[in-house]
Amino acid sequence: PLIVRRQDYRPPDWLVPEITLDFSLDPVCTQVRSILTVRRNGEHDRPLKLDGDDLTPLEVKVDGQALTADQWSMEGGALIVPLSGAAHQVETLVELAPENNSKLMGLYASGGLLCTQCEAEGFRRITFFPDRPDVLSRYSVRLEADRARYPILLANGDPIEQGSLPEGRHWALWTDPFPKPCYLFALVAGDLACNADSFVTMSGRTVKLGIWVKEADLPKTAHAMQALKNSMAWDERVYGREYDLDVFNIVAVADFNFGAMENKGLNIFNSRYILADPDTATDIDYDGVEGVVAHEYFHNWSGNRVTCRDWFQLSLKEGFTVFRDQDFSADMGSAAVKRIEDVRVLRAAQFQEDSGPLAHPVRPESYMEISNFYTATIYNKGAELIRMMALMLGRDRFRAGADLYFERHDGQAATCEDFVRAMEEGGGIELAQFRRWYEQAGTPRVRALLTHDAASQTAELVLEQTVPPTPGQPDKQPMAIPLRISLFDRESGTSRGDELLMLTEARQSFLFSKFAAPPLLSINRGFSAPVVIETDRTQADLAFLSAHDDDPFARYEAMQQLMVNVLVGRVGGQAVDDAAVVAAIRNTATDPSLDDAFIAEAIRLPSEAYIGDQLTEVDPDAIHAARESLQHRIGAELEPLWRDIHARTQANSFSLSAAAKGARKLRNTALLYLCASGIEEGAIVAFSQFSAADNMTERQAALAILANGSSAEREAALDIFYNRYRDDALTLDKWFQTQAFAFHPDTVDLVEELGRHPDFTLSNPNRIRSLYGAFAGNQWAFHHRSGKGYRLVADCIIALDKINPQTAARLVPPLGRWRRFGEARAGLMRAELQRILAQPGLSRDVTEQASKSLD
Ligand code: HT7
Ligand code: ZN
Numbered sequence: 001p002l003i004v005r006r007q008d009y010r011p012p013d014w015l016v017p018e019i020t021l022d023f024s025l026d027p028v029c030t031q032v033r034s035i036l037t038v039r040r041n042g043e044h045d046r047p048l049k050l051d052g053d054d055l056t057p058l059e060v061k062v063d064g065q066a067l068t069a070d071q072w073s074m075e076g077g078a079l080i081v082p083l084s085g086a087a088h089q090v091e092t093l094v095e096l097a098p099e100n101n102s103k104l105m106g107l108y109a110s111g112g113l114l115c116t117q118c119e120a121e122g123f124r125r126i127t128f129f130p131d132r133p134d135v136l137s138r139y140s141v142r143l144e145a146d147r148a149r150y151p152i153l154l155a156n157g158d159p160i161e162q163g164s165l166p167e168g169r170h171w172a173l174w175t176d177p178f179p180k181p182c183y184l185f186a187l188v189a190g191d192l193a194c195n196a197d198s199f200v201t202m203s204g205r206t207v208k209l210g211i212w213v214k215e216a217d218l219p220k221t222a223h224a225m226q227a228l229k230n231s232m233a234w235d236e237r238v239y240g241r242e243y244d245l246d247v248f249n250i251v252a253v254a255d256f257n258f259g260a261m262e263n264k265g266l267n268i269f270n271s272r273y274i275l276a277d278p279d280t281a282t283d284i285d286y287d288g289v290e291g292v293v294a295h296e297y298f299h300n301w302s303g304n305r306v307t308c309r310d311w312f313q314l315s316l317k318e319g320f321t322v323f324r325d326q327d328f329s330a331d332m333g334s335a336a337v338k339r340i341e342d343v344r345v346l347r348a349a350q351f352q353e354d355s356g357p358l359a360h361p362v363r364p365e366s367y368m369e370i371s372n373f374y375t376a377t378i379y380n381k382g383a384e385l386i387r388m389m390a391l392m393l394g395r396d397r398f399r400a401g402a403d404l405y406f407e408r409h410d411g412q413a414a415t416c417e418d419f420v421r422a423m424e425e426g427g428g429i430e431l432a433q434f435r436r437w438y439e440q441a442g443t444p445r446v447r448a449l450l451t452h453d454a455a456s457q458t459a460e461l462v463l464e465q466t467v468p469p470t471p472g473q474p475d476k477q478p479m480a481i482p483l484r485i486s487l488f489d490r491e492s493g494t495s496r497g498d499e500l501l502m503l504t505e506a507r508q509s510f511l512f513s514k515f516a517a518p519p520l521l522s523i524n525r526g527f528s529a530p531v532v533i534e535t536d537r538t539q540a541d542l543a544f545l546s547a548h549d550d551d552p553f554a555r556y557e558a559m560q561q562l563m564v565n566v567l568v569g570r571v572g573g574q575a576v577d578d579a580a581v582v583a584a585i586r587n588t589a590t591d592p593s594l595d596d597a598f599i600a601e602a603i604r605l606p607s608e609a610y611i612g613d614q615l616t617e618v619d620p621d622a623i624h625a626a627r628e629s630l631q632h633r634i635g636a637e638l639e640p641l642w643r644d645i646h647a648r649t650q651a652n653s654f655s656l657s658a659a660a661k662g663a664r665k666l667r668n669t670a671l672l673y674l675c676a677s678g679i680e681e682g683a684i685v686a687f688s689q690f691s692a693a694d695n696m697t698e699r700q701a702a703l704a705i706l707a708n709g710s711s712a713e714r715e716a717a718l719d720i721f722y723n724r725y726r727d728d729a730l731t732l733d734k735w736f737q738t739q740a741f742a743f744h745p746d747t748v749d750l751v752e753e754l755g756r757h758p759d760f761t762l763s764n765p766n767r768i769r770s771l772y773g774a775f776a777g778n779q780w781a782f783h784h785r786s787g788k789g790y791r792l793v794a795d796c797i798i799a800l801d802k803i804n805p806q807t808a809a810r811l812v813p814p815l816g817r818w819r820r821f822g823e824a825r826a827g828l829m830r831a832e833l834q835r836i837l838a839q840p841g842l843s844r845d846v847t848e849q850a851s852k853s854l855d
Pocket of ligand 2: 295299317318321
């Protein structure tokens with residue numbers, strides 16, 4: 001398959017300033033007539049090339065004249081039309097069968113609706129068009145459909161007119177005044193109910209807001225609507241960005257390849273990021289709704305008004321928008337806890353990616369299939385790059401840089417370089433070396449050694465950085481790494497405050513004066529840079545920081561490191577004492593100055609995968625055993641404390657306040673430790689929380705704890721849960737997911753069985769992710785020494801590739817981590833990758849992921 005390279009970028013040969021689309025909608029046969037106003041771009045004699053995927057032109061006209069078959073040609077799905085003049089009107093007609101579109105790209109049917117997904121290259125499955133983000137057009141869209149089946153007809157922009165037609169059909173006309181790339185095109189037709197509201201913008205315009213769902217789901221849309229209004233106000237307050245159309249619509253659909261899509265004025269969402277009520281959504285789900293609604297809304301400026309020149313610039317919109325949504329969520333709740341959660345996600349997904357065969361820079365150099373590049377590196381590491389620039393600039397100068405970026409590039413398709421230059425010029429900073437973050441893949445490692453000289457009363461901090469080799473990049477240059485540090489006095493437990501050090505060399509030394517006694521180093525506070533820090537701090541040092549560090553992230557980090565040291569030591573066969581861990585947990589859990597949410601984060605054990613990431617070779621069984629045994633010890637040693645906390649955090653009524661959410665988080669952690677302690681009535685306590693809970697956060701946590709064991713309560717709870725939610729797809733996903741995540745010796749067999757369950761289907765990506773996605777993230781179960789876990793996931797990839805290659809390709813990376821798992825497992829994993837690659841007719845999506853994973 002063809003490789004697309006960043007270096008080969010060339011401006012489009014033809015521009016399309018205007019497009020008129022006419023849809024006659026029907027699930028079996030939809031007709032799409034499009035009229036493109038095309039304009040030659042520069043001096044050349046190249047023909048017009050209109051991308052197409054699985055399309056057959058039924059008519060081709062130029063300036064109103066039908067072309068004969070010899071006046072156009074097809075080239076790999078694209079329509080080639082030689083044109084003589086500087087500007088023409090080109091008209092095509094195609095037919096689509098949305099009902100048969102299982103790839104969920106282009107126009108497809110979901111739960112009785114017709115809807116679209118065009119990013120990255122779905123528009124070419126709807127009509128012939130130059131499907132690239134630097135071709136911006138004004139859209140006028142007419143939709144026609146059966147009124148009884150599709151009473152609501154939505155498209156981008158503002159509604160202009162609507163009317164009735166014979167034979168029970170009706171039509172609606174929408175126009176979007178803002179030129180946009182075709183990946184932002186959208187339409188929805190269906191029987192939908194609306195949660196209608198409004199927002200008055202900073203200049204006094206009233207915007208009509210609509211969240212469109214199935215009638216029965218309307219009561220579950222309140223949280224999303226509030227999140228939307230909060231996002232609109234936040235973008236005005238923090239970035240001075242106002243919404244620009246008269247309407248903003250969101251539609252929730254059940255079958256969706258991703259989280260959501262920021263189509264101009266018509267966002268389309270995976271229903272799991274819209275629907276929430278206490279009975280079915282956990283606090284994490286509620287936060288997900290808020291974060292994704294904000295993310296898609298913020299794209300209106302960072303992505304839509306200023307879009308990407310080409311897909312290598314994807315992080316321009318995604319990294320910046322993730323940064324914006326993280327900052328928004330931090331403002332809406334606890335900034336400290338949000339930062340901890342974001343770093344946990346970064347480490348779990350992006351650090352893993354960066355250290356494996358699929359590592360790539362934030363601005364990649366090449367791809368086979370762009371859908372494979374919607375990665376944690378583009379999104380989450382991309383957001384960290386923006387965060388580092390914001391830190392180096394400070395709030396006001398960062399805002400000046402962002403203002404310049406939006407003003408300078410409004411209505412344009414821009415590059416990452418444009419963004420960095422705007423930060424340099426608007427913010428007054430030089431970022432030459434910093435640009436390496438966009439170019440070099442791999443997570444930098446920083447070794448920090450602090451020494452003290454009593455005679456001169458100075459402390460010297462020596463920092464050494466290395467950036468590991470990654471595919472195609474064997475040698476790396478030093479990065480510009482902003483590190484927030486602080487030096488603590490061991491006697492008083494206080495520090496002189498925060499300092500920002502810029503590490504730019506491979507090795508650099510920093511001198512600090514007036515330290516009569518050796519201070520203690522707190523480094524990468526707030527996780528100021530996405531790096532791995534190595535220090536020689538002792539367990540006593542870490543325990544000290546876990547009690548005294550005034551930076552919440554650093555305090556959390558000290559706790560984590562304390563635990564990691566014990567676990568890694570034990571996996572390596574050392575008899576490491578855990579007394580410091582138990583004491584630090586007791587200390588943290590009883591510190592009245594800390595809030596419940598922070599305590600829950602700080603006292604939680606690192607995941608099995610994270611422990612594996614610290615080792616040169618991962619032994620999933622040894623890691624599982626070590627972690628379980630430490631969990632048991634913490635549970636048993638502090639059993640009365642867990643009972644107290646579990647009782648104290650019980651609420652009388654449900655609330656979504658930060659305090660109530662924090663209390664639930666801590667209550668679930670207390671239940672986990674209490675059950676891990678080995679008390680006889682553990683399963684009964686968990687079952688009673690499961691039964692009495694008035695909310696999904698406590699119910700699912702109790703179910704997950706029971707699912708780890710083999711009690712009678714386990715079966716009872718799973719049955720109750722299934723029977724209660726069997727008709728609610730999003731909640732039934734939790735039933736599959738909880739079992740796939742379970743630390744149970746039989747998980748691998750159970751997942752095999754669940755794959756044959758009548759409620760399991762390969763046609764719904766949420767269901768696939770809840771079973772196979774969750775299972776592949778369960779290190780102990782997935783890496784079952786039999787290799788059965790690998791076979792199950794590979795079977796799923798092979799079957800799914802024929803239906804939905806994009807979702808299939810997302811299951812490949814866990815198999816690609818074979819280098820880290822010892823010879824026996826590596827051999828089994830490689831064999832599955834080879835089996836996948838040997839399948840006839842394999843998609844480009846899976847081919848790219850599997851072949852790179854074997855390299
Ligand atoms: N910008 C959106 C990306 C997206 C997507 C990409 C590939 C295939 C399907 C997709 N659905 C949505 C999501 C976002 O980042 O906001
Ligand atoms: Zn996005």
